[in-house]
Amino acid sequence: MFLGTGTGLLLGGTAGLSMLGTSSIAENLKQTQKRAILIFLGGGHSQFETWDPKVGAATGGPFMQIPTTVPGYHVCELMPEMSQRIHKHTAVIRSIDTNNTDHGRGAERLLRGNRPDDGPARFPTLGAMLARELAQRESRVPDHVALYTTELNYPGKLNPVPDFSGCLGSRWEAINILRDTSPECNKLPNSLTDLDHKQRADLRALLSQKFAVGRGHNATIRSHLDAYGQVRGLMASDTLFDISREPQRVRDRYGPTMFGRQALCARRLVEAGVPFIRLNRGWWDSHGENFDIHHELVPELDYVLAVLLDDLEERGLLDHTLVITMAEMGRTPKINSMRGRDHYAGMSATLSGCGIKAGVIHGATNDTGTEIIDGKVSIPQFFATIFDALGLDHQKQFIAGDSRPITLVEYDTESISEVLA
Amino acid sequence: MNSNTIPDKLPVLRSVDIAEDAISLARIPGSDEVFVGAFNGMVYYVDLGVESPQPKQLLGGHASYVSGIAQWQDVVVSAGSDRRLVWWNRLTHEKVRSVEMAHSKWIRDITVHPQQGILATVGDDMACRLWDLSTGDRIAELIGHAQITPQHFRNKLFTCEFSRDGKLLATADQTGHVVIWDFESRRQIAAIEATKLYEWDNSAEALNGHSYGGVRALDFSPDGQRLAIAGVLNTDAAITNGQALLQVYDWKSASLIAEYTDGGKFFYENVRFHHNSDWIVAAPGAGSGNHFNFLNAQEPKLLKKSEGFCTYDMVLNETSDAMYIAGPQKIAKLGIHADQTSC
Structure with missing residues (x-):
């Protein structure tokens, strides 16, 4: 009940948001509620041009590397901002084995913790699970928001895959x-x-309640009611998404790109108590001109990620907000005839903020980046680490629609203890 | 030259395989000797005039890709993504000097003034710089390209080229902005907006949040009146399905004279006028293209499509009957006349 007077607070529109910034309720929220922002680099970023450079190797590409604030660790020269912050906020994992090199299936695996989207269980994605685990009761802000910079193939198609609440019910679907x-x-x-x-909402609620009598344990009906029950609150929270309400200097700080503006929106949502936001920045699929694409996208990622972490820290939110960067896969060591890199199962990812031991560089690849030689991390392990960082027991069970108990992460999975604070 | 004399498949007159991709090339005039820059930061010397040419690796070059190489009298200069310019003695192959941080970002291309010992370089700091080849001193800086693209990302200054008489210098960037400079006064005298070579998410099939394209190659006609501009059109999210695009402009009026596209999933990365303007040859760079297109220099008409292979850099000889190319793990001399045969 983090918003004890929540309804009025948020229905009050802009007043609601400003009160969040000053009230003791908001301060309490900052101190207690855990939140997560997933920056999903759709298409698959290159580990070589970001977190795991191999300068001088045939696989290394043209970029140089720069030192970071973690002794002995270098990142690609395109990341000057994050190079100065890794010791403060961030753990880098250079050794994730995605075990898949297909955009769609890879994203499914990464977003579902390596579990399938078939059979009666319909496993939910990370966003839906974290929204459910981290949401506050009677919250009137959205629990799960996904912002996308891009679409592909035809208008409106979210790429590579949208979040999906599956057996948790539509209450946890993303906006x-x-x-x-x-x-x-x-x-x-x-x-x-x-x-x-x-009045229409009241009528709908009345009819729905009558319909639900005697059907109270039906998961589909419950899911339907939950979802509709949020509508008024979500509409009232419209101002949360309005970044024009931020001071100009703050908007300038995040920069003019769509990704920057969406990151600012994510910060506003986190500040208001939205437990899970996915920022989908694509499209990194650089089969051709890998270096020019990364020359454009990596500095933006570096800058926006650094600003987001700084802003969260300055507002006292970073200790309770986990910021994740990952993709559905990495990119090949081999540089093809189009100066491109193709799909590859080795990937680098980062975890920053809540529950993370800053400055840890976990795992290693060999000199050419063709093999993981230390600290290989599976997708379930990565998921378990995310849950543990947020103070959640990754072996916690929930009950699927067919009444079977399911753990958040596959049984017998251990998190990466090295990166946990 | 009659287009009928251009062979269907350009004969390989001489070739050398190297371990790395060769991406830049300079030829010693009147000879088959070339200096080549490679992905691995190395500069190689090869004499393609001998029966079994062997690449010689020059010592102490670059820490990253050798993106440009040029020659003037006894001086060879290489440039790299490491921002460095390296002077070499053409005869001894020894390193003479290097200029660290010649640009603050990648150096993309270099070219030598045809009559004077002056080198022009362009880099992603969006500056064109002029250097005294004798001393290594920087003598001028030409600023005429935006640092940032219209979508707020870093621009890239891809290429530069002098006119044959040395009176003009052209520079071109990712957004299709081409500047023509009067070399003597160092002033901008014209500009072309070849925006068709630049795209940002404006294709229904490629909404990807980054740009693609850019002007990758330039060449003035021998009389200096026209400027050929080459790159790519309408590619997709992964930049694998673009159509190579060549445009020829009257640069004084910035009017388009001729345009040619090739549907085959590649960039044009090199373009050269025949020494008498008989044709323009556009060479396939990164991608799956393997044909050299010989085009009428006056109108958008394909004269000949000749089989070849991926070419990252290319120069013609003085009589335009042979070309020297740097490509994926290959350095070669190709014939451009039907009488020539592969070795």
Whole structure:
């Protein structure tokens, strides 16, 4: 009940948000609620041009490396901002084995902790699980928001895959926002007044409650009711998504790109208590011109990630917010005839903030980046580490729609203790 | 030259395989001797005039890709992604001097003034710099390209080229902005917006949040009146399905005279006018293209599509009947006349 007077607070529109910034409730929120931001680098970023450079090797590419604040550890020269912050906030994992090199299936595995989206269980994605585990009761802010910079192949297709709540029920589905910072569906149509909408919602609730009588244990009905129960609160939280309410200097700090603006939106959402936000920055699939693509995308990632971490820290939020960067795969050591790198199962990822021992560089690849030679990490291990960093027992069970108990992460999975604070 | 004399497949007159991809090349005029820069930071000397050419590796070059190489009298200069310029003695192959941080970001291309001992370099710091080849001194800086693209990302200054008479210098960037400089006064005298060679998420099939394209090669016509501009058009998210694009402009009026596209999933990375303007040859760079396209220099008409292979750098000889190329693990001399045969 982090927002004991939450309904009025958020229905009050802009006043709600400003109160969050000053009230003791907000201070309490900062101290207690854990949150997570996943920066998903759709398409698959190159580990060579980010966290695991191999300068001088035939596989290394043209970029140089620069030292970081962690002695002996270097990153690609395209990351000057993060190079100065790793000791403060971040653990780098250079040895994730994605065990898959397909965009769709790779993303499914990475987002579901290596579990399938088939059979009766319908495993949820990380976002849905964390939203459920971290959400506050009676919260009137969204629990799960996903912002995408890009679409691919046809308008409206989220890439590589959207989040999915599966057996947890639609209550935990994401609000998906494509190439914008606020959800289009959060606004009333011109033909409807707020009173009309409220009366319709009341009527719907009344009819739904009557329908649910005697069907109270039906998971589908419960999921439906939960989802509709959020609508008024979500619409009232529209101002949360409005980054124009931030001072100009703050907007300038995040920069003019869509990713920067969406990161600022994510910070606003975190500050208001949204437990899980996915920032999907794509498209990194650099089969051709890998170096020019990374020349453009990595500095943006470096800058926006550094600003986001700084801003969260300055606002007292970083200790309770885990910021994850990962993709569905890495990129090949071999440079192809198009100066590109293809799909590869070895990937680097980072964890920053909540529950993380800053400055740890976990795992290693060989001199050419063709093999993981130390500290190989499986996807379930990576997931377990995320849950543990957020203070959640990764072996905690939830009950799927068919009444079977399921753990958050595969049985007998151990987290990477080295990176946990 | 009649286009009928251009062979269907360009004969390999001489070739050498090397372990790395060769990406830049300079030829000693009147000879088959070339200096080549490679991915591994090495500079090689090869004489393609001998029966069994052997690449000689020059010592102490670059820490990263050798993106440009040029020659003037007894001086050879190489440039790299390591921001470094290295002077070499053409005869002894010894390193003479190096200039660290010649640009603050990658050096993308270099070219030598055809009559004077002056080197022009362009880098991702968006500057064109002029250097005295005798002393290694920087003598001028030309600023005419935006640091940032319209979408707020870093711009890239890909290429530069002098006119044959040395009176003009052209520089071109990722956004398709081409500047023509009066060499003597160092002033910008014209500009071309070849925006068709630059894209940002404007294809229904490629909304990927980054740009693609850019002007990759330039060449003035022998009379200095026209400028050929080469690159890629309409590629996809992974930059694998682009159509190579060549445009020829009257640079004074910035008007497009001719345009040619090739649908085959590659960039044009090199373009050269025949020494008498009989044709323009556009060479396939990164990608799956393996044809050299010989085009009418006056209008968008393909004269000949000749089989070849991926070419990262290319120069013609004085009579335009042979070309010297640097490519994936290969340095070669190719014939451009039907009478020539592969070795």
